[in-house]
Amino acid sequence: MLSSKIDSMKNDIVVAIQGCLRIPSVGGDPVEGAPYGAGPRRSLDWTLAFAEKMGFRTKNVDNVAGWAEMGEGPEMVAVLGHLDVVPEGDGWSVDPWGGELKDGMLYGRGVIDNKGPVMIALFAAKAVFDSGMKLKRRVRVIFGTNEERGSKCMKRYVEAGEELPVAGFTPDAEYPIINAEKGILTYTLSMPFTPSGGMRVLSLSGGVASNVVMAEVRAEVAIPDPECGRRIADAATAWKGPEGGSVKVDWDGSGDRVTVVAKGRPAHGSTPEKGVNALACLSDFMSGLRLRDEQGDFFRAFSRLVGFETDGRSLGIAMGDEVSGPLTACVGVVGLNAGRVRFTLNIRYPVTVSEDAVTGPLLRALAEGGVSVDGAESAAPLFVPPESRLVKALQKAYSDVTGEEAGLLAIGGGTYAKSMPNVVAFGPVFPGQSYRVHEEDERWAVDDIMKNAHIMARAIVELAGE
Ligand SMILES: [Zn+2]
Numbered sequence: 239m240l241s242s243k244i245d246s247m248k249n250d251i252v253v254a255i256q257g258c259l260r261i262p263s264v265g266g267d268p269v270e271g272a273p274y275g276a277g278p279r280r281s282l283d284w285t286l287a288f289a290e291k292m293g294f295r296t297k298n299v300d301n302v303a304g305w306a307e308m309g310e311g312p313e314m315v316a317v318l319g320h321l322d323v324v325p326e327g328d329g330w331s332v333d334p335w336g337g338e339l340k341d342g343m344l345y346g347r348g349v350i351d352n353k354g355p356v357m358i359a360l361f362a363a364k365a366v367f368d369s370g371m372k373l374k375r376r377v378r379v380i381f382g383t384n385e386e387r388g389s390k391c392m393k394r395y396v397e398a399g400e401e402l403p404v405a406g407f408t409p410d411a412e413y414p415i416i417n418a419e420k421g422i423l424t425y426t427l428s429m430p431f432t433p434s435g436g437m438r439v440l441s442l443s444g445g446v447a448s449n450v451v452m453a454e455v456r457a458e459v460a461i462p463d464p465e466c467g468r469r470i471a472d473a474a475t476a477w478k479g480p481e482g483g484s485v486k487v488d489w490d491g492s493g494d495r496v497t498v499v500a501k502g503r504p505a506h507g508s509t510p511e512k513g514v515n516a517l518a519c520l521s522d523f524m525s526g527l528r529l530r531d532e533q534g535d536f537f538r539a540f541s542r543l544v545g546f547e548t549d550g551r552s553l554g555i556a557m558g559d560e561v562s563g564p565l566t567a568c569v570g571v572v573g574l575n576a577g578r579v580r581f582t583l584n585i586r587y588p589v590t591v592s593e594d595a596v597t598g599p600l601l602r603a604l605a606e607g608g609v610s611v612d613g614a615e616s617a618a619p620l621f622v623p624p625e626s627r628l629v630k631a632l633q634k635a636y637s638d639v640t641g642e643e644a645g646l647l648a649i650g651g652g653t654y655a656k657s658m659p660n661v662v663a664f665g666p667v668f669p670g671q672s673y674r675v676h677e678e679d680e681r682w683a684v685d686d687i688m689k690n691a692h693i694m695a696r697a698i699v700e701l702a703g704e
Pocket of ligand 1: 351352385410
């Protein structure tokens with residue numbers, strides 16, 4: 239009954255996702271009534287109106303999040319997703335905002351991350367209620383508009399006193415079930431960097447975001463004489479770094495400054511060991527140039543405390559656990575400001591470790607190295623035990639539909655599951671699949687969309703039922 243109900247909704251589900259995809263909802267600067275930009279607000283309004291038409295009770299939470307609810311009972315279970323998307327970027331073979339359906343694939347920015355799953359959740363909940371099943375809990379689909387830029391929307395939902403679910407999942411990662419997400423600490427660190435001496439760094443900048451390994455950094459260096467320029471150019475030719483790292487010097491042979499460009503390899507902040515940090519290449523190179531005073535001190539200190547390491551060893555925080563693996567550290571962005579050099583360090587620590595066990599030795603090592611902490615943000619780890627009712631219920635739903643065993647995964651962290659208790663990431667990507675999330679031609683097979691609808695409906699029954 240439930241299963242055939244869902245199959246009968248196939249066309250409606252596809253059309254609903256298409257409608258949602260046609261609203262460009264890339265996050266942007268605040269405008270009146272739209273704290274995260276006009277696009278995200280418009281997609282929020284559209285989704286609330288759509289859900290209301292389907293028969294849900296709805297609420298707009300301070301123009302940054304919304305919810306749609308059905309059913310009765312003192313307790314509520316939730317599906318969490320987001321309507322904001324990352325910029326479309328270049329290289330698409332179709333209109334990224336067209337919601338095009340081609341050869342059984344639905345194309346569009348956000349189709350899988352994460353508008354599709356939000357729309358599927360609405361239909362899955364409706365199918366459950368329409369099929370006349372008796373549930374003892376209410377079912378709420380909660381959608382935010384700031385996931386890609388910090389999840390402040392869900393923070394607002396919680397702070398606004400909106401009801402928290404007794405159990406829930408967020409289909410914004412992969413199957414089977416992610417029951418462990420590492421803790422995240424993001425630091426902005428700085429050291430004095432006043433130029434002195436004939437050879438001195440005038441500008442220094444690199445990186446795109448704190449959660450991406452810095453792939454390139456450029457330094458403009460003033461030189462007192464051509465001899466110095468020649469020496470730097472020769473040193474660059476002779477420099478040998480790790481595979482994927484390089485240093486190049488741009489100098490016309492006569493000017494009074496050279497540009498040093500160090501390159502590494504980008505990687506996601508949760509897997510920095512797959513990248514090469516460009517600032518480590520630059521620091522290793524510059525340390526050999528005999529820069530004076532504060533500037534020389536910075537490059538030497540950086541090489542000694544961080545360098546090419548991604549496990550925090552020299553910072554005294556190398557650690558790991560069986561559930562979630564080793565601590566990782568990612569160097570993301572560097573720049574100069576008011577006589578200081580500033581860089582970010584994004585640390586992901588194991589789920590069974592307390593934040594203090596990381597910050598204690600870390601802050602000590604930084605202080606001893608002369609590094610100041612200018613800013614810090616933290617998100618606690620998430621761990622839901624394998625034997626919990628939530629995990630068991632989702633495992634059953636997944637296995638019932640796919641016939642596969644539902645194993646548990648640990649990730650570097652950062653889904654909506656962290657924004658409120660009793661939530662884990664569950665779907666929507668099946669093991670081994672790649673649907674170009676955050677890339678050009680983001681797409682999703684309609685068959686998988688429907689498989690997700692069946693799994694979500696089963697999960698809702700398991701969580702909201704007896
Ligand atoms: Zn997402």
